[in-house]
Amino acid sequence: MALLIKELTLICVLTLLGASFSIFSGLTQPPWSAPELEAGEIHQVDAEVINPIWVDARPEVDYETAHIEGALSLNDSNWDSQIFDLMGAWLESPQPIVVYCSSASCDTSKQIAERLRMDLPDAEIYSLHGGWQP
């Protein structure tokens, strides 16, 4: 039993040493000071205040089931047909654009936001932190 506790202690110490290496080498920020938002993200409450153009990056089936009121559907599969609608909406009223997908780690919103930044370099584009669920 004492031997098992010794093994477990050694594993814990090595894990803590590794985590310390990550912090001191700059691989990551200390968890106690990690920002809640990543670069280019926005909270839903803040997004609602700026009255943005909403972009739904989920599959079209999900968009048709439910979406944020006034949101445009835009994802990799319908990009060529939908991008002009979005560009038109933005040129008509150049508001910030907020892209959302279904959850915190669906990643699609970040990819679409990144792609949009290349096509609309003058627009203010965010991805919605935490995603959106009906």
Place this chain on the structure above:
Amino acid sequence: MKIHAFIPLATLIARLSIAGTFISAALPKIKAPTEFAVSIEGFELIHSPLVHWVALLLPWLELIIGIGLIVPMIRKVSGALIAGLLILFIGLHASAWQRGLDISCGCFGTDAEPTTNYSLLILRNLLLLAATCFVLFRDLKANRATSKIAI
């Protein structure tokens, strides 16, 4: 040739496969802890700041116990911790599947698996769990044999 002759070889292959899986899963997450934190958040079970602690410590634990499984000094506890983590992962994936979450697994960093096939993921972890139990059983048997010789 008797099947018993292959057991030490099978144990070695299982041990190296599990160790390799845990080490290769840990390295991308150590390099990109923020992305891993996003994957953890996707499971909607824990939130900031706990997410950042898990994203920092879990990859290092995976790396240490992955290496530990092939280091005689710490391999029993490493094996037990690997089995525990695999049971936890199976539970987490089953829970996300049951809740219909459309998330990336984050098992090998965020790029490797953009979308999650839950059934495949749970099957893979069950196979790894079976292999880990086999290795643990062999280690305990070897330990008992050594104790008997010592007596």
